[in-house]
Amino acid sequence: RRGNGPSVLQHRKEVWATMNKEEKHSHVLPFLSFIVWFLNTAFHVPQGMVLKPGSDPRLVWDGLAKLLWDYIVMNDIVPLDGKSEITFGRVKTNYLRHIYNTCISYPDDDIDLANADVKAAHRFPRIQPDLCGAFGFVITGLYYFIATVMVFGSIISATAWELFCQAIEQ
Numbered sequence: 001r002r003g004n005g006p007s008v009l010q011h012r013k014e015v016w017a018t019m020n021k022e023e024k025h026s027h028v029l030p031f032l033s034f035i036v037w038f039l040n041t042a043f044h045v046p047q048g049m050v051l052k053p054g055s056d057p058r059l060v061w062d063g064l065a066k067l068l069w070d071y072i073v074m075n076d077i078v079p080l081d082g083k084s085e086i087t088f089g090r091v092k093t094n095y096l097r098h099i100y101n102t103c104i105s106y107p108d109d110d111i112d113l114a115n116a117d118v119k120a121a122h123r124f125p126r127i128q129p130d131l132c133g134a135f136g137f138v139i140t141g142l143y144y145f146i147a148t149v150m151v152f153g154s155i156i157s158a159t160a161w162e163l164f165c166q167a168i169e170q
Helices: 006-010 012-024 033-038 088-105 129-135 157-169
Strands: 028-032 047-050 058-061 137-139 143-147
Touching (some): 006 047, 012 028, 012 047, 012 143, 033 143
Antiparallel strands (some): 047 058, 137 143
């Protein structure tokens, strides 16, 4: 009854290509969909597909969608107390300031710069195995996928990545 967003049905080919890639990188574990009835921690979160020109299609985990007003969804119950402050908005400014200060300090020296382009950064933190089913989803009724890593769309993904971001920043 709940199903996925209309973009998943409209772009089935892209959805399956994305899910094959996700499974290849061990970001999800696929099961036949009937298994969901036997898992006591299974949860189905609607999915959406975002297609932007010049970038790969992205499957979005919709942790806010409610079929009825009294539904409890994952983004409503995930606690954020004690999580890292998200500082990624200052990274570029801090980096440019560092380059400027280095150029001022060493005006006659060549300065080599290295940048880390972290693709799918929200995928780095792993989900605790007991919670994998809580981040599960069904695609076209055939397969039930449990997420083994953070999902794009979860309220906790950015704060879970922040520790990695700060380490890279240092």
